Amino acid sequence: MHDASEPRPGAAALAGLRVVDLTQVMAGPFCTMMLADLGADVIKVESPGGDATRHSWGETGEGRDSTAFFALNRNKRGVCLDLKTEEGLADLHALVRTADVVVHNWRPGVAERLRVDHATLSALNPRLIYASISGFGASGPYAGRPGYDLIAQGMTGAMSVTGEPGGRPVKNGLPIGDLGAGLLLVGGILAAYLHRLRTGEGQRVETSLYEALVALSVWESTEYWATGEAPRPLGSANRMSGPYQALRTRDGHLTVGANNQRLWQALCAALSLEHLAADERFATNMDRMRNRDELAALLEERLADDDTEVWVDTLLAAGVPAGPILDYAQVLDHDPHVTARGLVREIDHPVAGRVKVLGPPITLERTPATIRRHPPLIGEHTDEVLAEIRAERERGREGER
Known part of the structure; x- marks a missing residue:
C-alpha cells in the first residue's frame, strides 16, 4: 500500500x-x-x-x-x-x-x-x-x-x-x-x-x-439562547458589539470596528464627537446596541464631511480599526497587500495559456503550500x-x- x-x-x-x-x-x-x-x-x-x-x-x-x-x-x-x-x-x-x-x-x-x-x-x-x-x-x-x-x-x-x-x-x-x-x-x-x-x-x-x-452560527445561536428571540438581519452591523459596521461617508462607505469601550471613546475623539462618548444613550455597549440606528445616523452625519480615504487614515492614526469597502476588481488587480501575501498567482495551462488563480491562504514556514500543477x-x-x-x-x- x-x-x-x-x-x-x-x-x-x-x-x-x-x-x-x-x-x-x-x-x-x-x-x-x-x-x-x-x-x-x-x-x-x-x-x-x-x-x-x-x-x-x-x-x-x-x-x-x-x-x-x-x-x-x-x-x-x-x-x-x-x-x-x-x-x-x-x-x-x-x-x-x-x-x-x-x-x-x-x-x-x-x-x-x-x-x-x-x-x-x-x-x-x-x-x-x-x-x-x-x-x-x-x-x-x-x-x-x-x-x-x-x-x-x-x-x-x-x-x-x-x-x-x-x-x-x-x-x-x-x-x-x-x-x-x-x-x-x-x-x-x-x-x-x-x-x-x-x-x-x-x-x-x-x-x-x-x-x-x-x-x-456561533453569535446567532448565542443570541437566541440568551434572549429567547430569533436573531434578525442587521445589515453590516454586529449583533454583539458596536459600532461595528459599514457607515456612509461623503463619497462612499467605510467600515469601523469600535467594538469595546476604549475604541468607542477613541472613535468619538477622532471624529471630534466627544459629546457622544458622554451621551447616556451610548454610555455602554448595551446602550449602543439598543440605540444602534440612532448612533449610526449621528456618526454618518459627521462622516459626510469628508471622503472615505481621509476618514480611514484618520481613524487608523487614532488606533481605531477601519477600512474601505472594495470590489473584487480593486482587490484582485490593485491591492498591494494581495500582492505582498501572494494571494493571486499565475499558472501555465496547456490549452488556456497563462491563467490567474488564487494562491494558497495558509503559510507554513518549513513546509509551504505550493502550486505545482495546472x-x-x-x-x-x-x-x-x-x-x-x-x-x-x-x-x-x-x-x-
Whole structure:
C-alpha cells in the first residue's frame, strides 16, 4: 500500500499522502485542493463527462475547461474512469488499495449504487480514510435531499440574518456552506490521518453543508439562547458589539470596528464627537446596541464631511480599526497587500495559456503550500496513474515472495 507515514526530508507537509478525489463542483474540490496545495498527491477521478464545473460559467473557448474549474482543481492529477463499467470500477478499486484517503460529495446512496461506499472500499483497504460531504449528512430526515448552498443557507437560519432589516431574504455573497464544509472536511481528514499514524486504523469522516452553516452560527445561536428571540438581519452591523459596521461617508462607505469601550471613546475623539462618548444613550455597549440606528445616523452625519480615504487614515492614526469597502476588481488587480501575501498567482495551462488563480491562504514556514500543477485536462494522467498502480502492485508481490 502507498506509505504516507514517512515523507522525504524537505518535502511538503502532506507529501506522500495519496488522495483519491471523486468530488465535483465546489465543496469537495475545494477540500481536496487544500490538501493538494499542502503537498498531497490528489488524483481527481472523473466520469467520461467530467466534473460539471468544467462546463460551468467562465468557459475559455471551444473545447476548453471553464475558469470555474481552474479555481478549484490545481495541483491535481486527472484520471478518467467510467465507474458504471466493470473495468472502470476495477481500476478504481485498484487505485483505492494504494490510497490513504478517498473523498466524495455525492448524495447519500450514490456511493452504494456505484460500489464505492465505505463498507466496500474499507474492505479493500482497512487503513483508508473515507471522507464525504453532502447537503445534509448521511442520516436524519433531510439526508436524501439534494444539497445546494442556497438551500442550506435558507434552512439553517443563515439567510434569516443576512441583508438589511425588513428587506427580502438575501443569501451570503460567498458560498459559505460549500466552502465551510470543504474546510471542515480538511480538518476532519487531517485528524483522522493523525489517528491512523498512531494506531494504523482508518475511519469514516463526514460533514455537510447543513452542519457547516449551523456550526458557523456561533453569535446567532448565542443570541437566541440568551434572549429567547430569533436573531434578525442587521445589515453590516454586529449583533454583539458596536459600532461595528459599514457607515456612509461623503463619497462612499467605510467600515469601523469600535467594538469595546476604549475604541468607542477613541472613535468619538477622532471624529471630534466627544459629546457622544458622554451621551447616556451610548454610555455602554448595551446602550449602543439598543440605540444602534440612532448612533449610526449621528456618526454618518459627521462622516459626510469628508471622503472615505481621509476618514480611514484618520481613524487608523487614532488606533481605531477601519477600512474601505472594495470590489473584487480593486482587490484582485490593485491591492498591494494581495500582492505582498501572494494571494493571486499565475499558472501555465496547456490549452488556456497563462491563467490567474488564487494562491494558497495558509503559510507554513518549513513546509509551504505550493502550486505545482495546472488543473488537469480530463483524463490527462490516466495512463500514468494506472501504470503506477500496476508497478506498486508488482513491488508488493515481490515483497511477499
